[in-house]
Amino acid sequence: MKKTIAWKMAVAGVLIAVCVVCSPLSIPVGASRCFPVQHLVNILAAVLLGPFYGVGMAFVTSLIRVLMGTGTLLAFPGSMCGALLCGLVYKYSKNIPLTCIGELFGTSVLGGICAYPIAALLMGKEAVLWTYILPFFVSSAGGTVIAAVILFALKKTKVLNKMGQI
Template identity: 65%
Template sequence: MKNVNVRKLALAGILVAVGIVCSPLSIPIGASKCAPVQHFINILGGVFLGPGYAVGMAFVTSLLRNLMGTGTLLAFPGSMCGAFLCGMLYKYGKHLPFAYAGELFGTSVIGGLLSYPIATLIMGSESAVFGFVLPFFVSSCGGTVIAAVLVTAMKKMKVFDVYLGNLDAEPQKIKH
């Protein structure tokens, strides 16, 4: 059991590192810097590690991106809400489309609405209440499409299931 937790923590650290390294791959839309790789990582974390790890990874990635100057304060509500909803919907629904929908809705609608007070009160940006929903949705779509292709393939091949020690999972055998 302890070995599984170490593996989850190691995988979470690697995914955070990937999020940091890929943070320059962002699209500036208004006051936000939309990062599709972050949404892909949120889905990986939510599906393979669970909602707690996914939210923790989103927080650490957002914090480090802000400290390095490659992110904005709006990264916190967007990425964390998307990661949480993605992880929860997958945990209880056990279907990948639920995880994808959770990331899209959590980031764009919930994260977009929670970004409004941060943008107006803390960042001093003039914006409409729903001003972040569309940009966050566009960013989430990119990461979700990437995740839909890669996570579906990884899930079928049981890549992380074997690594994380799920006893039910066996690697797919190649037929000769």
């Protein structure tokens, strides 16, 4: 299946819409709001669209959530780092379990560390460098498990093969 820009934009729009509609399902943890749906969408975007669409989608979703009041500024580093890393891992490995680990590491460790200056400087929250690693890990773990189940089901039914993803 040849993926045109129009197809990629349509899929990206649907995935962004899913995130925005599900944004009230976030769980407040300290200064952040854990949002597993974002991580589910990050992994689906990595497999279906690639790393740069995933990062763009994470940015747009975070921006809309912040403007709606259902997210915080900490949504940007967590979602975007996770989307980039899992997208790059999938692009070069085509391995779903490694992609899921990339999302977990990118969101929790890289995103958690990148969230520190945002929390300290822009939000005025007192925190240490590793404050957000555990909450971001918990948030991304739920979405990662759901994404893995969906992707393995799509792979087993050969849907990913027909889409040229595996």
